[in-house]
Amino acid sequence: MEIAVATPAASVMDLEKRYLFQNYARYPLVLQRGKGCYVYDTSGKRYLDLIAGIGVNALGHAHPRLMKVIREQAGRMLHSSNLYYHEYQGPLAERIAKATGLDRVFFCNSGTEAMEGALKIIRAHGRKISPQKYETVALVDSFHGRTFGALSITGQEKYRSDFEPMLPGARFVQRNDIGALEQVVTDNTAGIVLEIVQGEGGINPLTDEYIRAARDLADRHNALLVFDEIQCGVGRPGAYFSYQLLDPVVMPDITTAAKPLACGIPLGFVAATERAAGAIGKGQHGTTFGGGPLACRIALEFFDILDELLPNIIHVGGYFRMQLMELAKKFSFIREVRGYGLMIGVEIDFPGKQIVLDAMEQGLLINCTHENVLRALPPYILGEQDVDRAVTVLKRVFKKAKPPE
Ligand SMILES: Cc1ncc(COP(=O)(O)O)c(C=O)c1O
Secondary structure (H helix, E strand, C coil): CCCCCCHHHHHHHHHHHHHCCCCCCCCCEEEEEEEECCCCCCCCCCCEEEHHHHHCCCCCCCCCHHHHHHHHHHHHCCCCCCCCCCCCCCHHHHHHHHHHCCCEEEEEEHHHHHHHHHHHHHHHHHHHHHCCCCEEEEEEECEEEEEEHHHHEEEHHHHHHCCCCCCCCEEECCCCCHHHHHHCCCCCCCEEEEEEEECCCCECCCCCHHHHHHHHHHCCCCCCEEEEECCCCCCCCCCCCCHHHHCCCCCCCCCECCCCCCCECCCCCEEEEEHCCCCCCCCCCCCCCCCHHHHHHHHHHHHHHHHHHHHHHHHHHHHHHHHHHHHHHHHCCCEEEEEEEEEEECCCEEHHHHHHHHHHHCCEEEEEEEEEEEEEEEEEEEEEHHHHHHHHHHHHHHCCCCCCC
């Protein structure tokens, strides 16, 4: 059988239209390679990549230190399964335990899998106390992933409605409404799940008071407090994790992470206190691929580099938001600029899709979430010059934008 080799953009797109599930609304762009904060399409056109694989390519593309460890590890061992030990899971777990302030770590391959792990701990914790204690409280506009458990606690109807009925026991409340949270959390609550900054929901930060109230309620009702740091954590906020931005820090019982951990090789984790981790015994949870030697070795290298980059994330992120606030003074359709570190949202008065397409045309990749929030999740190596370039393009695109009458 002949296998088609499709490099020109049109034939790549045609093949996908013919053979792939049509579940993605892709932008008409075929990417081929990247270097630093830039990517190139099949025609050689260059784009400043501020979406970075939806927050995955934290060190940009083709980072020399990552290339070195990937090459070395490819020649040694890619996969070993969780039947045996390998050299990198232990040291990485230690690193994550120190960075999160938690005790134990489970490795998986993606964000949604990390949330499944967290949900199983929540259920097992509740069940040890009472058969009625299985409710999980989550927020309207949250996003926790696409598998059934994670989807059940995702507070956006559009992702869930075609797949009902969901897992029982999910209770949704509005973010930052402490009264509503107090009403819904009871002795039947086994877990409260929060994104400190909602990502897919539109870059919405929770207030410190709300997070503290969630901690108090979880303690009062013997429920586990889970922070989903899959989008808003692992260096992106300018701290290892976004709960560490609070002063004093509010500790979760469990935190989940994924996206940038291995900078493009699938890796996620669930980190938990001794008490929470103790809810899962031998044989009760596992994965074939999770925490393989390649992914763990890359993540160890990434953590070393991240230590050096945290000041840059704070500095360049602040600079970026300041420049965007200047734009907001010129364009009245910009409602708000939000975010921390290099997680940035610009809410506008109308759907942002055309802006994203126009920016792409001009060599800038951003995306739009929650219909009208332009979003940047750039690599942590972003510099002021890159921000200047992005802002120049955005200014041009905004000038042309036609807000609906
Ligand atoms: C906060 C949050 N949780 C969970 C997920 C799911 O992660 P994944 O797509 O790796 O399964 C995402 C993905 O965007 C996310 O932003």
